[in-house]
Amino acid sequence: MRRRIAIIIAAVLASALAAAGSAAPVSKPASKQANKPAASSEAKSNEFVTHYAYLGKAYREPAPLSLLKPAVIPDEGLAGVRLGTNYNNQAGKFLDLKYVLDETMLPEDGDVVAAAKKLLAAGEHLIIADLKAPDLLAVADLPEAKNAIILNIRARDDVLRQTQCRVDVFHLIPSNAMLTDALAQYLVWKKWTRWFLVRGQHPEDVEYANDITRSAELYGAKIVAERAYELQTGARRVDTGYQEIQTQMPMLTRGVPDYDVAFVADETNSFGLYLQYRTTDPRPVVGTDGLEATAWGAAYESYAAETLHDDFLKLANREITVRDYEGWLAASLLEMAVKQGSARNVDAIRKYISADSLKLAGYKGESMNFRAWDNQLRQPILLMDQLSLVSVSPQPGFLHPVYNTDTLGVDQPQSQCKFAK
Amino acid sequence: MKTAKPKRPHGRFAAMCLLLLMLAAPPAWSATLFVTNERGNTVTVLDSNTLKTIKTIPTGQRPRGVVASPDGKWVYVCVGDSNRIDVIEVAKLAVTRTLPSGADPELLALSNDGSRVYIANEDNSQVTVLEAMTGKVLAQIPVGSEPEGMRVSPDNQITVATSEGSSLVHFIDNKTLKLVATVLVGARPRVATFTPDGRYVWASSEVGGTVSVIDGLTHQVVQTINFAIPGMRAEFIQPVDIVMSKDGSQAFIALGPANHVAVVDTKTYKVSDYIVVGQRPWHMALSPDGSKLYVVNGFTNDVTVVDTKSLKPEVSVNVGRLPWGIAVVP
Numbered sequence: 104m105r106r107r108i109a110i111i112i113a114a115v116l117a118s119a120l121a122a123a124g125s126a127a128p129v130s131k132p133a134s135k136q137a138n139k140p141a142a143s144s145e146a147k148s149n150e151f152v153t154h155y156a157y158l159g160k161a162y163r164e165p166a167p168l169s170l171l172k173p174a175v176i177p178d179e180g181l182a183g184v185r186l187g188t189n190y191n192n193q194a195g196k197f198l199d200l201k202y203v204l205d206e207t208m209l210p211e212d213g214d215v216v217a218a219a220k221k222l223l224a225a226g227e228h229l230i231i232a233d234l235k236a237p238d239l240l241a242v243a244d245l246p247e248a249k250n251a252i253i254l255n256i257r258a259r260d261d262v263l264r265q266t267q268c269r270v271d272v273f274h275l276i277p278s279n280a281m282l283t284d285a286l287a288q289y290l291v292w293k294k295w296t297r298w299f300l301v302r303g304q305h306p307e308d309v310e311y312a313n314d315i316t317r318s319a320e321l322y323g324a325k326i327v328a329e330r331a332y333e334l335q336t337g338a339r340r341v342d343t344g345y346q347e348i349q350t351q352m353p354m355l356t357r358g359v360p361d362y363d364v365a366f367v368a369d370e371t372n373s374f375g376l377y378l379q380y381r382t383t384d385p386r387p388v389v390g391t392d393g394l395e396a397t398a399w400g401a402a403y404e405s406y407a408a409e410t411l412h413d414d415f416l417k418l419a420n421r422e423i424t425v426r427d428y429e430g431w432l433a434a435s436l437l438e439m440a441v442k443q444g445s446a447r448n449v450d451a452i453r454k455y456i457s458a459d460s461l462k463l464a465g466y467k468g469e470s471m472n473f474r475a476w477d478n479q480l481r482q483p484i485l486l487m488d489q490l491s492l493v494s495v496s497p498q499p500g501f502l503h504p505v506y507n508t509d510t511l512g513v514d515q516p517q518s519q520c521k522f523a524k
Numbered sequence: 525m526k527t528a529k530p531k532r533p534h535g536r537f538a539a540m541c542l543l544l545l546m547l548a549a550p551p552a553w554s555a556t557l558f559v560t561n562e563r564g565n566t567v568t569v570l571d572s573n574t575l576k577t578i579k580t581i582p583t584g585q586r587p588r589g590v591v592a593s594p595d596g597k598w599v600y601v602c603v604g605d606s607n608r609i610d611v612i613e614v615a616k617l618a619v620t621r622t623l624p625s626g627a628d629p630e631l632l633a634l635s636n637d638g639s640r641v642y643i644a645n646e647d648n649s650q651v652t653v654l655e656a657m658t659g660k661v662l663a664q665i666p667v668g669s670e671p672e673g674m675r676v677s678p679d680n681q682i683t684v685a686t687s688e689g690s691s692l693v694h695f696i697d698n699k700t701l702k703l704v705a706t707v708l709v710g711a712r713p714r715v716a717t718f719t720p721d722g723r724y725v726w727a728s729s730e731v732g733g734t735v736s737v738i739d740g741l742t743h744q745v746v747q748t749i750n751f752a753i754p755g756m757r758a759e760f761i762q763p764v765d766i767v768m769s770k771d772g773s774q775a776f777i778a779l780g781p782a783n784h785v786a787v788v789d790t791k792t793y794k795v796s797d798y799i800v801v802g803q804r805p806w807h808m809a810l811s812p813d814g815s816k817l818y819v820v821n822g823f824t825n826d827v828t829v830v831d832t833k834s835l836k837p838e839v840s841v842n843v844g845r846l847p848w849g850i851a852v853v854p
Contacts (some may be wrong), residue, residue, distance in 0.1 A: 190689055193669050193689075193690060194669065194687070197692055197694070197703075198692075407688065409647075410646060410647055410689070413647055439711070442691070443708070443710075462710070462711050463711070464711045469731070469759040469762070470731045470732070470733065470759050506759070
């Protein structure tokens with residue numbers, strides 16, 4: 104009975120909140136609690152409860168070519184947010200703070216807009232979005248989302264930081280431009296400045312290839328040749344399939360002017376992995392395969408990162424991925440704003456996370472904050488192969504007048520982002 | 525050399541005599557320095573007079589936190605990846621016993637009589653309390669995530685533990701072995717230490733870039749100390765170890781990738797100096813008389829000796845690979 108009253112109050116509160124706009128509190132007698140099993144999970148009297156939502160979708164994606172990688176990870180991204188929430192509550196129990204994660208994982212054909220509307224109507228203004236760019240924009244552009252805070256943990260598209268930037272979307276995951284710049288700095292430092300660009304044919308591959316070209320121009324590297332891989336991806340398991348690949352890859356890489364590295368843009372796992380050791384000339388592979396630029400990798404262990412790996416493994420029984428890391432980071436960011444900030448409503452949280460004084464910790468050594476001109480999180484970028492950390496960019500000597508990490512990605516003078524006021 | 529300056533009128537001869545005297549007279553103290561080498565899986569033992577390596581002692585995997593027993597007989601080393609404490613017998617300069625520590629010990633503290641060991645289990649969100657000689661577990665106290673900094677109060681009543689992941693400083697009652705207070709500080713606190721009078725706890729926030737001063741009676745943060753080095757990016761100023769001068773008038777704070785040690789006046793909380801040391805100083809220790817500060821530089825694989833009167837770095841000596849912590853045995 105009491106629970107039903109709470110739901111009614113929540114509904115009234117939600118409409119009041121919609122009217123009140125951005126001063127909406129993040130603590131509420133949540134209607135979501137109604138389907139939680141036990142009343143014992145309800146807040147203690149002096150406890151401040153923060154609700155945030157995970158919104159994800161099971162997109163159909165090509166399986167990684169390596170058989171060592173799972174073809175599908177149903178809880179990718181979400182598991183990281185869950186771990187972050189566990190951490191948040193571990194700290195929270197000493198501070199009378201509680202965090203409730205409301206999970207929405209949509210099927211492949213799920214209606215993201217409807218799901219987002221439902222969350223917003225229920226007063227969920229803090230949304231961790233594990234969505235691709237079109238869905239992310241559809242959610243961000245909802246009138247109801249005007250005062251929400253949307254944390255992007257998945258979409259690397261540059262356009263989201265440029266012409267399609269949104270004032271309420273904060274990008275935790277680095278942009279593609281940041282990734283190719285991170286690689287470019289390392290390659291220039293190595294004096295490997297002649298690149299052979301090999302790309303797939305999907306739009307994502309073309310975008311990544313454009314970023315490679317942009318980084319080459321920026322850092323004075325030369326793209327000696329560009330080729331597209333034209334064959335369709337086949338089954339990843341084929342008896343004696345290696346023989347076909349062994350002849351295919353030399354064909355793809357034959358007759359290219361002399362180069363230092365093969366820079367591969369294969370966002371859809373079609374062929375990139377197969378380039379290594381099979382190019383006509385003996386050259387290393389970098390890009391989406393080989394030496395990769397990434398925000399996180401399972402083999403990264405500096406700055407106490409091992410703790411995150413261990414705890415994640417215990418929770419999810421698998422290796423942590425970039426999206427899981429970003430999910431953890433998103434939960435950690437919200438907790439920091441609630442714990443360390445001056446007030447605990449959506450407005451105060453936005454102010455806290457937008458400030459230059461934000462010092463977000465992400466196992467990268469230095470503190471991180473957001474670029475004011477496009478809401479992108481500044482961060483060092485890891486350069487890794489499958490088994491080890493090779494380097495961390497920005498590289499020594501690549502300096503910036505304000506933040507060295509602003510040498511990665513689109514800097515303020517070049518930014519095309521104009522936030523609608 | 526500092527005494528030579530005011531005596532200038534006595535001329536070159538007097539200065540020569542003084543120099544000879546200084547060479548002939550041994551310092552009033554000598555000590556043995558134990559430096560943990562995180563990558564090397566060793567402890568480098570240095571003589572404080574010669575600053576030469578006496579011995580390199582092999583340990584378990586990933587030696588980090590290190591403390592000496594008050595009687596100077598034992599040196600306790602956290603070997604995190606071996607999930608135990610290696611105990612060096614000072615007389616033999618060898619690991620002669622081990623203690624169970626719980627998972628992944630990072631830093632530890634000893635009670636003032638040396639009978640108890642307080643261990644931060646980084647990977648397990650708890651503090652383990654052991655009997656130092658028997659290894660008997662007295663308590664396992666749940667704290668925030670990634671506990672690291674551990675220190676026992678001068679009166680032996682309280683132990684403070686930081687939890688890096690939760691940005692908390694926990695106060696543990698050493699009688700009941702229960703938490704009595706938890707204080708929120710800046711991001712990723714690594715070390716907490718008491719002022720010599722036991723009244724205040726200073727806690728360093730590595731990513732927050734600050735040091736919080738907590739009143740030990742009210743458990744309130746009464747001061748937050750900021751650092752600024754000309755030409756140094758704020759995000760590279762990452763405070764880790766805090767060492768109080770013998771008389772308690774100054775605090776030395778190692779600033780990690782900023783490659784400096786800050787000197788803070790403990791009355792005014794103003795930073796009075798920044799001392800250049802090696803790369804990535806994390807942990808430090810004082811000589812027995814307080815005249816020297818030993819700063820362990822992780823990236824340059826050395827220890828910088830700083831004179832605490834002149835606040836000048838005097839010399840750096842090589843140790844093992846990725847040195848981390850240091851303990852001084854008089």
